[in-house]
Amino acid sequence: MSEDTMSQEETIKSLMARVEALEENAPNDSLCLGVMDGDYDKTMAAFIIALGAAAYDMEVDMFFTFWGLSALRDPKKKPKKDFLGKMFGAMLPKQASKLPLSKMQMMGMGPPMIQAVMKMHKAKSLDELMKDAGEFGIRIHVCTMAMDVMGMKKEEMIDYPHIDYVGVGAFVGMFQEAKQCWFM
Amino acid sequence: MSEELKALEVAVEVDARGTACPGPLLDAKRAIGDCPVGGVMCVMSSDEGTIIDIQRWSKKMKHEYVGDYEDDGYWRVYMKKNG
Numbered sequence: 001m002s003e004d005t006m007s008q009e010e011t012i013k014s015l016m017a018r019v020e021a022l023e024e025n026a027p028n029d030s031l032c033l034g035v036m037d038g039d040y041d042k043t044m045a046a047f048i049i050a051l052g053a054a055a056y057d058m059e060v061d062m063f064f065t066f067w068g069l070s071a072l073r074d075p076k077k078k079p080k081k082d083f084l085g086k087m088f089g090a091m092l093p094k095q096a097s098k099l100p101l102s103k104m105q106m107m108g109m110g111p112p113m114i115q116a117v118m119k120m121h122k123a124k125s126l127d128e129l130m131k132d133a134g135e136f137g138i139r140i141h142v143c144t145m146a147m148d149v150m151g152m153k154k155e156e157m158i159d160y161p162h163i164d165y166v167g168v169g170a171f172v173g174m175f176q177e178a179k180q181c182w183f184m
Numbered sequence: 185m186s187e188e189l190k191a192l193e194v195a196v197e198v199d200a201r202g203t204a205c206p207g208p209l210l211d212a213k214r215a216i217g218d219c220p221v222g223g224v225m226c227v228m229s230s231d232e233g234t235i236i237d238i239q240r241w242s243k244k245m246k247h248e249y250v251g252d253y254e255d256d257g258y259w260r261v262y263m264k265k266n267g
Contacts, residue, residue, distance in 0.1 A: 051206045055213040056244055122230070123204040132210055 030059035032175040034183035038067025038092075040099035040111060040126060046184050047129040047138075054136035061178070062133075063171045065143035069152055071096040071126070072142060072163075077156040085151020092150065096126045096158075134161045141166045141174070186253035189262050195223030201230045201258050208234040209241060216247075219265045224250060230258040238263055 031053040035046045050060045064072060075094040093099050097115070104110040115125065124132070133140075139162040147153070147165070154165060175181035196219040200208035208229040219225045227238055235252050242249040242263045250262035 048206050051210055055206070055209045055241065121204055122202055122207075124207060132206075136210070136213075 027179040028177050030178045032178040032181040033062045035062055035064045035068040036066050038070050039102040041102050042184055043071045044126050047133055050138050051132055054138055060138045061174045063141045065146045069146055072157050074158045079153040079155035081151050088150040189251050192224050194226045195219050196225045198227045201228050204231050205233055209237050221265055224264050227261045228258055235261055
């Protein structure tokens with residue numbers, strides 16, 4: 001076998017090269033979340049998990065696309081839009097607290113009921129969780145393609161300290177380096 | 185157990201009884217910076233899940249879980265800060 005004939009020095013050299021290659025490809029202590037759904041409950045779950053990971057000093061990247069974008073809209077901001085953009089804007093929820101539920105929507109009665117029950121149990125609202133997320137350095141990446149399709153503008157997004165606008169390439173880069181990636 | 189815990193000198197007390205998960209864990213994370221190395225931090229939570237949360241979190245963050253007991257309708261969770 002070749003290993004038998006290899007000198008000690010050569011063995012160490014080849015091991016070093018392998019360790020270096022492994023180190024280069026080792027995942028960061030980071031979590032990557034894809035948020036597509038646009039339901040209040042699922043978006044909330046994404047932020048709770050993100051915050052839990054942040055408490056463990058993990059870096060967290062959240063990628064928002066399609067229906068997920070509604071959670072990032074600020075109703076006070078009203079940028080100029082074309083006809084289709086206005087239509088989408090009018091039909092989609094205007095802010096995080098107005099997202100529908102994935103279950104028990106009950107023609108619009110579900111969300112205020114659930115939010116009241118949550119308040120009773122001292123659970124944080126989605127708005128509060130998003131504020132915590134900003135404080136803990138959780139990064140939000142917004143899919144520009146979904147923004148284009150739905151006619152959404154940067155100018156109508158919430159004031160969030162760690163927000164940027166990216167494509168799928170950035171998302172793939174993130175989850176390649178991350179320890180975990182979930183798409184919710 | 186609770187008598188020993190009550191006798192401990194607590195460096196930082198975190199009252200997280202006003203929030204549900206993930207509030208207490210986040211409050212603990214916020215407060216740990218104020219706790220001196222070797223000091224004991226006590227997290228008060230009305231969410232029983234906080235006990236296991238702090239146990240696992242302490243282990244991962246290389247701190248030391250000390251113990252917990254139920255007080256009047258809430259839990260007191262003790263941990264010691266290492267390094």
